[in-house]
Amino acid sequence: MKVAKNRRATGARSPSRRKTAKAAKAPSLPLSIGLLPNLLGYNIRRAEIALWRDFSRTVGEGEVRPALFSLMILVEANPGVAQIDIANQLDIDKATVVGLVHRLQQRQCVVCQQSTLDRRRQGIYLTERGQKELNKLRQEMLDHETRFTRLFSSQELAQLFALLRRIHP
Amino acid sequence: MKVAKNRRATGARSPSRRKTAKAAKAPSLPLSIGLLPNLLGYNIRRAEIALWRDFSRTVGEGEVRPALFSLMILVEANPGVAQIDIANQLDIDKATVVGLVHRLQQRQCVVCQQSTLDRRRQGIYLTERGQKELNKLRQEMLDHETRFTRLFSSQELAQLFALLRRIHP
Numbered sequence: 530m531k532v533a534k535n536r537r538a539t540g541a542r543s544p545s546r547r548k549t550a551k552a553a554k555a556p557s558l559p560l561s562i563g564l565l566p567n568l569l570g571y572n573i574r575r576a577e578i579a580l581w582r583d584f585s586r587t588v589g590e591g592e593v594r595p596a597l598f599s600l601m602i603l604v605e606a607n608p609g610v611a612q613i614d615i616a617n618q619l620d621i622d623k624a625t626v627v628g629l630v631h632r633l634q635q636r637q638c639v640v641c642q643q644s645t646l647d648r649r650r651q652g653i654y655l656t657e658r659g660q661k662e663l664n665k666l667r668q669e670m671l672d673h674e675t676r677f678t679r680l681f682s683s684q685e686l687a688q689l690f691a692l693l694r695r696i697h698p
Numbered sequence: 699m700k701v702a703k704n705r706r707a708t709g710a711r712s713p714s715r716r717k718t719a720k721a722a723k724a725p726s727l728p729l730s731i732g733l734l735p736n737l738l739g740y741n742i743r744r745a746e747i748a749l750w751r752d753f754s755r756t757v758g759e760g761e762v763r764p765a766l767f768s769l770m771i772l773v774e775a776n777p778g779v780a781q782i783d784i785a786n787q788l789d790i791d792k793a794t795v796v797g798l799v800h801r802l803q804q805r806q807c808v809v810c811q812q813s814t815l816d817r818r819r820q821g822i823y824l825t826e827r828g829q830k831e832l833n834k835l836r837q838e839m840l841d842h843e844t845r846f847t848r849l850f851s852s853q854e855l856a857q858l859f860a861l862l863r864r865i866h867p
Contacts, residue, residue, distance in 0.1 A: 560772060560775070560776050560779065560783055560784075560787050561775040561776055562771070562772060562775065562787060563771045563772065564771065564836075565768055565771055565772075568839070568843055569749070569843055569847055569855070569858070569859075570753060570764060570842070570843060570846075571764075571768065572858075572859055572863065573742065573746050573862065574746060574749075575789065575862070576742050576862045576866050577742050577746045578789055578790075578866065579789075579866040580738070580739045580742055580743075580865065584739060595739060595740075595743055599734055599740065602731070602732045602733065602734055603731060603732070603734075605732065606729070606730040606731060606732040607730055610729065614729055615729075618729050618731060620744065620747055620748075621747075670739075673739070674738055674739060677738050677865055678738055680864045680865065681861065681864065685861060686738070688857065688861070689738070689741075689858070689861045689862075690736075690738075692850065692854060692857070692858045692861075693741040693742065693745045693858075694741065695849045696745040696748050696846055696849065697741070697744035697745050697748040
């Protein structure tokens, strides 16, 4: 069955989803939801949607995706890092990283130049402006995190992390 | 900072990501990954990526998104369900549901007609073809699930579900 080429096709994560979701709430009959609540994938996805919704409302004025934040964190922790190493680390494709880096370059948040670690490679470095942006984003990100982590005791949270890491080893 | 309008902009979940990810693997220095591993959002997202990658390789010949599967399950369990109730149940926006239903109509997997539950509403019903497709998808979905749930004891899995449900109440 050919239905949707990819997730992008339906805009499931577009800002419009976030904006219309509230308006769409209406009294309705309780649905029978079949096997969904017993599926691991369903529960992970629902949790991710809840986190994504809060993230996009509160971090980077709704204009920053989690992958972009992660990329900036990696560049900060690894000055001169190569795009390919970012792609491998975040488990996203090279083309995506190229796109994100390009946007950050346009915003003058990073520069690409000959790596001091490996002169054959182009390395990515945060600019002063990028560092400032990241510091602001990090605080917003930590506030966002706290809204969810406070739902758990520290023991429960450690347990949740350990279980999730079995899924993404 | 205006960087990415939404997740779609970078194609993070496009099939091309899945195809190129393997080719992109190359020996590289271990990166310092800063605060990422201690973020709930990061761990949920990484787990979701791992599940999504396996799902898109093995369910519906790579052409079916999880949301579409969930929608078909809801229509099967609630014949005549309204689009708005699907949107509310799955926590996705109405426009996304309209798009998914439209695709399923084109594939003759569902029909929309006056609801037997509420005659003022249009209800969605699976066709015979849709039911057949769903039965095949469900089996593929359960095989996909098993590849992940077997990483856990039944007690651990129950615990993981309980913790995830606190995030998406």
